[in-house]
Amino acid sequence: MTYHALDAAVLDTAHEPLRARAREFAPALREAALAIDADPARMDGHLDNPAFGLVRALGIPERFHDERARAEAKGLPRDFLGQMICAMELARGDAGALFSAPGPALAGVVVRSMGDPAQQAAFYERVVTGTTWAFCAITEPQAGSDATRMSTALAPADPADRSGDWLLSGAKKYVGNGSRGGVGVVFAQTGTSPLGVRAVLLDLPAPGAYGEALDMIGLRGARISEMTFDEVPVARDRVLGAHLPATRRGMWGAVTAFYGARVQIAATAVGLAAAVHDYVRAERRAPAPAERRALETAALRIAATARLVHRTARLVEADRGRGDASALCKLEAVRLVRDVTHRLPALLGRGALLDHPLLEKWARDAAALEIMEGTSDIQRLRLAQDYARSGAVPAGGDTVPAGEDG
Numbered sequence: 001m002t003y004h005a006l007d008a009a010v011l012d013t014a015h016e017p018l019r020a021r022a023r024e025f026a027p028a029l030r031e032a033a034l035a036i037d038a039d040p041a042r043m044d045g046h047l048d049n050p051a052f053g054l055v056r057a058l059g060i061p062e063r064f065h066d067e068r069a070r071a072e073a074k075g076l077p078r079d080f081l082g083q084m085i086c087a088m089e090l091a092r093g094d095a096g097a098l099f100s101a102p103g104p105a106l107a108g109v110v111v112r113s114m115g116d117p118a119q120q121a122a123f124y125e126r127v128v129t130g131t132t133w134a135f136c137a138i139t140e141p142q143a144g145s146d147a148t149r150m151s152t153a154l155a156p157a158d159p160a161d162r163s164g165d166w167l168l169s170g171a172k173k174y175v176g177n178g179s180r181g182g183v184g185v186v187f188a189q190t191g192t193s194p195l196g197v198r199a200v201l202l203d204l205p206a207p208g209a210y211g212e213a214l215d216m217i218g219l220r221g222a223r224i225s226e227m228t229f230d231e232v233p234v235a236r237d238r239v240l241g242a243h244l245p246a247t248r249r250g251m252w253g254a255v256t257a258f259y260g261a262r263v264q265i266a267a268t269a270v271g272l273a274a275a276v277h278d279y280v281r282a283e284r285r286a287p288a289p290a291e292r293r294a295l296e297t298a299a300l301r302i303a304a305t306a307r308l309v310h311r312t313a314r315l316v317e318a319d320r321g322r323g324d325a326s327a328l329c330k331l332e333a334v335r336l337v338r339d340v341t342h343r344l345p346a347l348l349g350r351g352a353l354l355d356h357p358l359l360e361k362w363a364r365d366a367a368a369l370e371i372m373e374g375t376s377d378i379q380r381l382r383l384a385q386d387y388a389r390s391g392a393v394p395a396g397g398d399t400v401p402a403g404e405d406g
Contacts, residue, residue: 014077015077015081015082015085017075017076018076018082019085019086021054021076022086022089022090023089023092025050025054025090025093026089026092026093026094028049028050028051028093029093029097029098030093030094030275030358032046032049032097033096033358033361034361036096036221037221037361040213040220041213041223043102046097047102047130047131051093051098053069053072054073054090055086055101056072056101056103056127057073058078059104059105059108060103060104060127060128061112061120061124062078064120064121064128066128068130069128080260080263080314081313081314081317083264084263084264084310084313085267085310087264087267087271088268088306088309089271091268091271091272092271092272093271093275094358095362095365095369096222096365097221098221099176099219099221100221100222102127102131102133102134103127103130103133103134104127104134105133105134105136106261107135107183107184107185108124108127108134109257110136110199111123111124111201111240113320114199114240114241114244114248114249115240115241116243118237123183123201126203132181132183133182133223134182134183135176135177135178135183135184135185135211135227136176136184136257137172137175137178137185137186137187137227138172139174139175140152140171141171141172141173150187150188151171151189152170152171152172152186152187152188153169153170153188153190154166154167154168154189154190154198154234154239155169155190157233163236164236165233165234165235165236166233166235166236167232167233167234168188168200168202168229168231168232168233168234169208169229169231169232170188170228171226171228172186172226172227172229173214173226173227174226174371175226176223176224176225177222177223178213178224178225179212179213180211180213180223181211182204183201183202183203183204184201184202184204185200185201186199186200186202186227186229187250187251187254188200194250194251195247195250196250197249197250197251198239198241198249198250199241199249199250199253200234200240201238201239202232202234207232207233208231208233209227209228209230210227210228210229210230211225211227211228212225212226212227214226217367218364218365218366218368218369219365219368219369222368240253255323256321258373258374259316259320259323259326260316260320260326261372262327262330262373262374263316263326263330265330265334265369266309266332266333266334267309267313267333268369269330269336269337269366269369270302270306270333272337272341272365273298273301273302273305273333273340273341273366274306275362276337277295277340279356279358280347283356284347287347295344298343305332305333305336308332309329309333312328312329324382327374327378327379327382327383328379328383330373330374330376331379331383334366334369334370338367338370341359345359345363
């Protein structure tokens with residue numbers, strides 16, 4: 001094949017300029033990839049990366065753009081599909097470097113959907129500078145993201161007055177940018193029911209708040225961290241969703257953010273798979289027939305999964321409750337990238353991961369994508385539950401449709 005692995009994923013005319021811009025900036029991420037992976041705490045020399053500016057401009061509402069962000073986003077579509085196209089193409093440069101970019105990240109999705117105008121301004125005016133990372137703390141060490149078992153608590157600073165300020169106490173784990181974030185969102189319980197879950201906007205540093213990066217093997221640029229909160233003061237006006245119905249606060253914001261984030265992980269996985277394919281194809285200039293078939297098969301799978309990401313992005317943008325679509329999309333994209341990073345480097349010989357540091361890094365990054373925003377088993381469970389609720393499976397009955405073999 002003479003085309004790149006993503007080129008068969010045909011886009012509409014409006015999105016082609018965005019894909020071209022992201023492809024132009026992707027090499028800048030690859031140039032920084034190994035340095036960021038080796039020392040993800042030292043980012044000062046990377047903050048002017050043009051790819052970072054593009055990601056930030058697309059993720060921030062236009063009304064909060066500064067002059068630089070307006071220039072970076074000028075003439076480009078800023079819908080959800082456009083953001084996924086950008087993520088896919090930039091991950092083709094390097095996924096780990098992409099995740100190291102300062103900007104709104106997952107917290108921005110929550111603030112956009114649940115924050116009032118003043119809260120949105122407080123958040124986006126900080127991250128638009130390009131020097132502030134945002135964090136979104138949902139998962140807990142013992143409970144995962146299960147709202148019914150969430151133990152992080154938001155209690156009134158004055159027990160006799162629930163209309164005043166609050167105190168935040170608890171622990172979170174696997175939080176992107178938790179050790180270096182300057183602003184973010186933390187989910188906590190104000191009571192014992194799922195409707196008691198609320199999200200707060202938190203500026204750091206703050207008294208009683210601590211973050212420490214975990215020792216990660218893959219996606220080290222994301223600075224996955226654990227965070228602890230010991231009676232951290234939270235002003236009343238920093239609790240998100242007060243202007244929304246009770247059912248649209250708390251976990252609703254977390255769940256819908258996860259649905260979008262899973263599509264982004266899928267887009268990143270496809271871009272990473274394309275990076276591996278392109279690299280191996282360039283190194284293996286005269287492949288044997290069997291090797292050529294392996295490369296061609298991988299290219300077709302990458303293009304097909306890219307189309308799946310595009311379709312899912314449109315579905316999720318039209319209906320934010322399409323958790324089934326985002327789960328399937330992430331499941332398929334992660335399976336693709338794990339297969340590609342496992343099989344294609346072998347075409348370069350047994351020592352390929354030692355001889356090619358980028359391939360070794362990408363194999364580690366692919367493994368990390370497996371656990372982000374819900375493991376593959378979680379996605380399978382979600383799909384199975386949706387299938388059972390659809391009525392296709394009798395309650396307590398066989399999970400295999402009639403007439404099919406197990």
